[in-house]
Amino acid sequence: MGINLQKGQKISLAKESGTTLSKIIMGLGWDAKKTGGLLKGMFGGSASESIDLDASCILFDDANKVVDTVWFRQLKSRDGSVTHTGDNRTGEGEGDDEQIIVLLDKIPANVKSLVFTVNSFTGQTFDAVENAYCRIVDGNTRNEIARYTLSAQGSHSAQIMAKVYRHNDDWKMHAIGENANGRTFDNLLPQIVVHL
Template sequence: MTPGSNIPLSVARVTVDVTAPVRLDVSGLLLTADGKVRSDDDFVFYNQPNGPGVTHRAASGATPDAITVDTAAVPAAIEKIVVTASPDAAGTTFAGIEPTATVRADDGSVIATFTPPPLGTETALLIVEVYRRNGAWKVRAVGQGYANGLAGIATDFGVSVEEPAAPTAPVAPVTAPMPPAPVAVAPVGAPPVPAAPAAPPAVPGKINLDKGRVSLRKNETVSLVKGGKPLTRSVKMGLGWEPAWNGRAIDLDASVIAYGPDRNMIDACYFGRLQILGGTIQHSGDNLTGDGSGDDETITVHMGGLPPEVTGLVFTVSSFNGQKFTEVAKAYCRLLDAQTGEELVRFDLTGSEPKTGVLMCKFIRQYSGEWEMTAMGDYVKAKTVRDLVKPAAQAL
């Protein structure tokens, strides 16, 4: 499975095994429609292994930690059971030790497996969720990380922080000699302090819009959140370019491809299809030369109106006539507030390759509902939107 993808469950009872190269604390949270537990009794973990329809199995020998969900016994008020994990050793992050969730039927047969993409400073993780939709049960891959450990998850879902924190406290002294895991390399060289600044680049550019315009570099990410609230108003993605070295007119085409949770293309908006998804995405029309200052083409996205099945947007530029990006100068994309015209995020493409397409940036809908924008700048062989569908999907 990939992040955000889901599959229906054909059996009433499933077990989610969670494995990793290190010992884990695995738990299950029973959530109502508002995304909260009803009480601390809906938090199932090794010190409280039984909940209504949900049980915890502690690791033993070759048997991993697991959460079992008997959907027939889950209370009607519960809409989803989220399976979480955190490293048992205090202070350890998931960098390089990404866990794998294996969903099994009672007979041991594998229904699905999911390993999240590479992680960094996360110390707790929502791995998968078993959820109810229109009377049927499904399982969804999540992969949402928290840098503030189990306490961060508890706070988000309404569990008293003291309850989940207490079980881990006795473990910390046992593993206290092992803090070398996060600090090991630094203490070897006497100056551990210089090592601290090296940590932030592990999650480059993970910022929001609170401090004004954000300038991104390749592979950096900004959370489209302002004042603690996800961006739901209309935005414009402006894309611009100029002919290089006073060369001939350059005819490039900007487009955006919308994807679902399985990286399946839902629709594409470009010069030949100026409006998609009920008008929630609109294209300004074709620019045939690239001459002049300002945006050459714009794509408006009504963020609050995007259908829930859309979980990814990839903005691209391609050359239908085969002109390569070595003939293009000053290519960029910038995100604007559609109402005020305020520039929110900008990414200037640096370097070039003799190819006919480029993946400029992508929007990914997070498990919590907000969107994140990541600068890409990846060159591909593509002249049309159809050529871009596969490489864009692979980049999600």
């Protein structure tokens, strides 16, 4: 089990994993909060509403310009170093609901940071979500390196989760955890640039 990150915390991925990392997986998980009660169920209401949270990864260069994006409309970076495993529109089921696989040793030299975001594409706020988290897993051993519990309560519809960035010859992770609003990562770009 990895470490539980606090908002604003920075870690060295190699130090925490105890090995040189070549592949990491950013996992996102959530559940739709159960709503209503027995009466609602008897009269045709649903026990929970479907919520479509979307994980995205934005690749930035030294000048804080967007180099590429990986999200449900583009599941792979043009260079092939970052892959989204596919869109989950409900949050149902155990484990990660969406995953983004990053081949650290294949990231182009001009890419200095990768920012991971989550957006409620269906527009609900995080008040309607529970058990939300993002985590970094060693892609080779499947060991969890770090986990960040997303603040699920709130009237925001998005969150800038974390940044993975180069520092000297090391990859580090910064748990940003900043609430935001917007249905896709595009809406968050002005807020993201502040953290680069």
